[in-house]
Amino acid sequence: xxxxxxxxxxxxxxxxxxxxxxxxxxxxxxxxxxxxxxxxxxxxxxxxxxxxxxxxxxxxxxxxxxxxxxxxxxxxxxxxxxxxxxxxxxxxxxxxxxxxxxxxxxxxxxxxxxxxxxxxxxxxxxxxxxxxxxxxxxxxxxxxxxxxxxxxxxxxxxxxxxxxxxxxxxxxxxxxxxxxxxxxxxxxxxxxxxxxxxxxxxxxxxxxxxxxxxxxxxxxxxxxxxxxxxxxxxxxxxxxxxxxxxxxxxxxxxxxxxxxxxxxxxxxxxxxxxxxxxxxxxxxxxxxxxxxxxxxxxxxxxxxxxxxxxxxxxxxxxxxxxxxxxxxxxxxxxxxxxxxxxxxxxxxxxxxxxxxx
Amino acid sequence: xxxxxxxxxxxxxxxxxxxxxxxxxxxxxxxxxxxxxxxxxxxxxxxxxxxxxxxxxxxxxxxxxxxxxxxxxxxxxxxxxxxxxxxxxxxxxxxxxxxxxxxxxxxxxxxxxxxxxxxxxxxxxxxxx
Numbered sequence: 415x416x417x418x419x420x421x422x423x424x425x426x427x428x429x430x431x432x433x434x435x436x437x438x439x440x441x442x443x444x445x446x447x448x449x450x451x452x453x454x455x456x457x458x459x460x461x462x463x464x465x466x467x468x469x470x471x472x473x474x475x476x477x478x479x480x481x482x483x484x485x486x487x488x489x490x491x492x493x494x495x496x497x498x499x500x501x502x503x504x505x506x507x508x509x510x511x512x513x514x515x516x517x518x519x520x521x522x523x524x525x526x527x528x529x530x531x532x533x534x535x536x537x538x539x540x541x542x543x544x545x546x547x548x549x550x551x552x553x554x555x556x557x558x559x560x561x562x563x564x565x566x567x568x569x570x571x572x573x574x575x576x577x578x579x580x581x582x583x584x585x586x587x588x589x590x591x592x593x594x595x596x597x598x599x600x601x602x603x604x605x606x607x608x609x610x611x612x613x614x615x616x617x618x619x620x621x622x623x624x625x626x627x628x629x630x631x632x633x634x635x636x637x638x639x640x641x642x643x644x645x646x647x648x649x650x651x652x653x654x655x656x657x658x659x660x661x662x663x664x665x666x667x668x669x670x671x672x673x674x675x676x677x678x679x680x681x682x683x684x685x686x687x688x689x690x691x692x693x694x695x696x697x698x699x700x701x702x703x704x705x706x707x708x709x710x711x712x713x714x715x716x717x718x719x720x721x722x723x724x725x726x727x728x729x730x731x732x733x734x735x736x737x738x739x740x741x742x743x744x745x746x747x748x749x750x751x752x753x754x755x756x757x758x759x760x761x762x763x764x765x766x767x768x769x770x771x
Numbered sequence: 772x773x774x775x776x777x778x779x780x781x782x783x784x785x786x787x788x789x790x791x792x793x794x795x796x797x798x799x800x801x802x803x804x805x806x807x808x809x810x811x812x813x814x815x816x817x818x819x820x821x822x823x824x825x826x827x828x829x830x831x832x833x834x835x836x837x838x839x840x841x842x843x844x845x846x847x848x849x850x851x852x853x854x855x856x857x858x859x860x861x862x863x864x865x866x867x868x869x870x871x872x873x874x875x876x877x878x879x880x881x882x883x884x885x886x887x888x889x890x891x892x893x894x895x896x897x898x899x900x
Contacts, residue, residue, distance in 0.1 A: 464795040467885050491788045498884035 455484045463492045466503040477511050486520070486531050489513060493538050505539060514541040521547050523554055530562055537566025545570065549578055557588045564589075565597045572601055576609065583628060584613055584621050595631035607634025611641050619653040626657035630664045638667055645673070655680075656688040663692035671696065678704050683713040690716055694723025702727060706738065709747045718750055725754035778896070779803045779823035783813040783840060784858065785832055789881075793827070796885050797892075810835020817843060822850045824896055828875075829858045830866045838866070841873040854895040858883075 458475055465471050477485055493504050508514065513535060520532035521544070533551065536544040544566070551563035564582065568575035583594060598606040607629050614622040622644065629637045638661075645651075645658045659677060662670040674696070677689035690708050693701045705727075708720035725735055732755055739751035780802045784790050787808075794804050805823065807813035811834045826844060828837040835843075837857060844850045857870040857878040867878050876895055879888050 460791060464791060467792065467796060468799065488788070492792065495789055495792050495882050496885055497882050498886060500885050501882075 451480065452484060455481050456488075459485060459488060462507070463488060463504065466492070466507055467496060467500045470503050470506060474507070474510065482516050483520075483528060485511070486513065486517060486528070486535055490531050490534050490538070493535075508535070508539055514539045514543070517541070518544055518547065521551070523551070523556055523559055530559055533559065533562045533566050537562070537569040540570045542570055552578065552582055557586070557590075560586070561589050561593050561597065564594075565600055568597060568600045572605070576601055576606065580609060580613065583610065584617060584625055587624070591627055591631050594628055598628060598632045603632040603634045604636045607632060607637035608640060610634065611637035611644070615640065615644055615647075619648070619651050623653040623657040626654070626661050630657075630661040633664055634661075635665050635667065638662075638665060638670070642670070642673070650680075650682070652682055652684055655685050659685070659688040659692045663695040666696050668696070671698075675701070675704060678708060683711070683716055686711060686716050687713070687719055690719040690723050694719070694726035697723065697727055699727060699729065702738075706742075709742060709744075709750070717747055721747070721750040721754055724751060778825075779805055779820075780892075781805050781807070781813070781816060781820075781823045781826040781853075783807045783810075783827070783832060783837070784829045785809055786829075789829075789858075792885075796889060800889060800892075809833040810840060813840055814843060817847065817850065822853045824853075824899075825892060826853050826855045827858060827892075828855060830860070830870070838869050838873055841870065841875055845874045852899070854899050856891065856895060 459481070462471055462474065489504065489508055493501065493508075496504070517532040517535040517539070518541070520528045521536070523529055525532070533548065536548065548563045548567050548570075552560055552567070554560045554563070560582075564575075564579045567578055579597065583589070583597075598610075610625045610629050611634070614625040617625065626641060626644075629641065641658050641661060645655055648654045655677065659674060662674055674689050674692045677685050678693065680686055680689065686708065690705065693705060697705070702724065705720045705724045709717050711717050711720065724730065724738060735751060735755045739748045739755060742748040742751060778801065780797055782790065782793055782797070782804050784793065784806070785808050790806055790808070794806065797804050802824075805816060805820065807816050810832045813828075813832070814835065817840075828840050830837040832840070841855055841857075844853060844855065854876040855870075855874065857867070857875045859866045859870070859878050859880055870878055876898075877891050879891060
């Protein structure tokens with residue numbers, strides 16, 4: 415009986431080892447074969463794509479079925495690296511290889527990275543047949559995929575794409591400002607910024623502030639008149655005013671200086687804080703006195719940003735800042751300025767005239 | 772300026788595909804390309820090799836940023852006059868300003884037009900000649 419048990423155990427363990435070994439061997443073989451196929455693909459197709467950078471190839475190799483995914487990846491990488499004539503030649507190459515049809519079959523969200531590549535490729539190829547598919551992806555929960563679809567739509571048809579994408583820009587909080595700004599840059603700030611500002615005029619504070627932040631991300635100078643109108647309507651809305659002050663400081667339009675200076679006196683300290691920061695970016699030497707006054711603010715953050723902004727004023731020097739620190743009667747405020755005497759980035763502004771630094 | 776085959780370019784870029792593209796464009800123009808894929812490798816090359824005709828640096832690199840590399844190059848006497856061209860992303864306005872402040876001579880935003888890139892390189896080399 416015991417011999418029988420030993421025999422069964424030995425047999426089972428042997429079977430288990432053989433199955434495991436076979437499984438590992440199969441996986442390793444599949445991996446080696448996959449790597450060899452990838453190498454063969456790269457050695458065949460990378461020269462074709464690099465040639466497209468300068469001239470269109472006379473003859474193209476056959477794109478095999480198993481190479482389609484790899485080609486999609488390589489093509490998108492090349493397409494996103496260059497502009498100009500090379501860009502057009504790469505598009506011609508993709509069309510000739512039916513990449514637009516191949517990409518359309520990969521757009522289902524469950525395909526993960528492949529779907530993302532396919533959507534990106536369809537945008538670059540301006541494939542109008544993908545319109546409905548891409549429009550549906552706008553509301554998909556995967557934010558990367560939905561944003562890629564938004565970008566592809568505006569690449570295919572700017573005007574139609576913008577009308578589709580605009581409502582999502584306001585409401586999809588999960589779309590990061592940086593990545594959303596890439597969609598807006600595809601459209602061009604002169605077109606997209608006023609439309610965003612127009613939307614902001616009729617939206618709630620939070621949405622309006624998000625739209626203004628997007629305008630800031632694309633440095634939408636053309637939206638400034640509408641944003642000025644917006645803060646005229648809501649002069650005490652903290653969310654809107656702060657977003658607008660940040661935008662003004664990014665756009666550097668001197669017509670906004672009086673408004674920024676006005677807000678340094680606002681009753682809400684968060685608004686005063688943003689006004690102080692904006693003055694640091696676009697204030698003039700005349701604002702030294704305003705910023706010095708903010709050093710007596712009841713809020714520490716306002717005093718800190720005022721000190722920082724003093725160091726950011728044009729032609730401010732380390733020596734002048736040290737003099738201001740000495741002139742401040744309050745020791746803790748003097749220390750705030752002294753901090754920037756040592757840490758402010760005078761180098762960039764005074765690089766051409768080292769004696770100033 | 773038509774480059775000779777002796778014109779070496781140090782290329783510091785971590786993306787393999789970007790290197791393939793740049794190498795192709797530069798070698799086609801007759802340059803000899805020395806490539807480092809991260810800050811450490813670049814540092815090693817800078818300490819060993821004679822100064823090249825030009826250095827092309829990506830801003831974002833593993834181990835050491837492109838800006839740190841500019842500082843390193845400018846701190847080395849023999850390399851002090853090597854013109855530096857930075858490769859930056861479209862969103863990196865601050866990087867461009869920093870690069871100029873640290874001593875870069877020019878920059879190209881990615882994605883770039885190959886013709887424009889080569890024209891800028893030729894200009895840099897001509898101004899240094």
